Amino acid sequence: MNDRICEWAGCGRQAGRGWDVDGRSYCGPHYFPGLEQAFLAEYAKWDGREPTDKFKNLFSRYAERLYPAGGMPEKLSQGRIEARAAAWKKIPSGLEFIIERHLTAYRWSGPVKTVNQEWRFGLQTKDLLLVRQKDVTPRKLRVFATLARPATPASSSV
Ligand SMILES: [Zn+2]
Numbered sequence: 001m002n003d004r005i006c007e008w009a010g011c012g013r014q015a016g017r018g019w020d021v022d023g024r025s026y027c028g029p030h031y032f033p034g035l036e037q038a039f040l041a042e043y044a045k046w047d048g049r050e051p052t053d054k055f056k057n058l059f060s061r062y063a064e065r066l067y068p069a070g071g072m073p074e075k076l077s078q079g080r081i082e083a084r085a086a087a088w089k090k091i092p093s094g095l096e097f098i099i100e101r102h103l104t105a106y107r108w109s110g111p112v113k114t115v116n117q118e119w120r121f122g123l124q125t126k127d128l129l130l131v132r133q134k135d136v137t138p139r140k141l142r143v144f145a146t147l148a149r150p151a152t153p154a155s156s157s158v
Contacts, residue, residue: 004025005025006025006026006027006030007024007025007026007034008026008027008030011027011030013029015027019031019034021034021035021058021061022058024038032065035062035065036062039061039062040123042055042058042059043090043095046090047090048088048089048090051088056081056085059081059095060078060079060081061078063076063078063121063128064077064078066126072128074101074130076099076119076128080099081097084099085097085098085099085119086098091120093120093122093124093125094120094121094123094124096120096121097118097119098116098117098118099116099117099119100115100117100136101114101117102114103115113135114135115134115136116136117132118130118131118132118134119131
């Protein structure tokens with residue numbers, strides 16, 4: 001039984017499971033505003049160097065909630081941003097980061113392409129913008145693509 005109370009000022013409703021933000025509990029309607037407030041406070045304190053894990057967690061959760069039903073652009077996800085985003089940069093309008101992506105050209109086979117995507121997040125616009133994408137083609141990726149090819153001949157199926 002969850003008897004915690006939402007910590008949003010003046011709310012008093014029961015807090016929900018999984019709606020904790022930085023140690024505070026919120027009800028459903030106050031989860032997003034609580035998250036936004038916590039992220040903006042971290043952003044204000046951020047010196048522009050490698051952000052803390054807490055910052056990455058709050059930002060990725062915040063950005064995820066701005067896109068309903070998991071519809072972040074280019075199939076970005078909260079987990080990917082939190083774990084794999086690098087080269088974070090604080091800019092006047094918000095922030096930028098780079099993330100390595102492995103794009104598959106076809107659904108189950110075909111070449112896998114590695115790219116570095118540079119993303120910009122605007123605090124005012126509240127959206128993620130793909131600024132540029134650069135190809136990365138390390139040789140080991142070709143090996144990976146070869147190994148990933150199914151061993152069964154295509155003719156044996158159906
Ligand atoms: Zn509340």
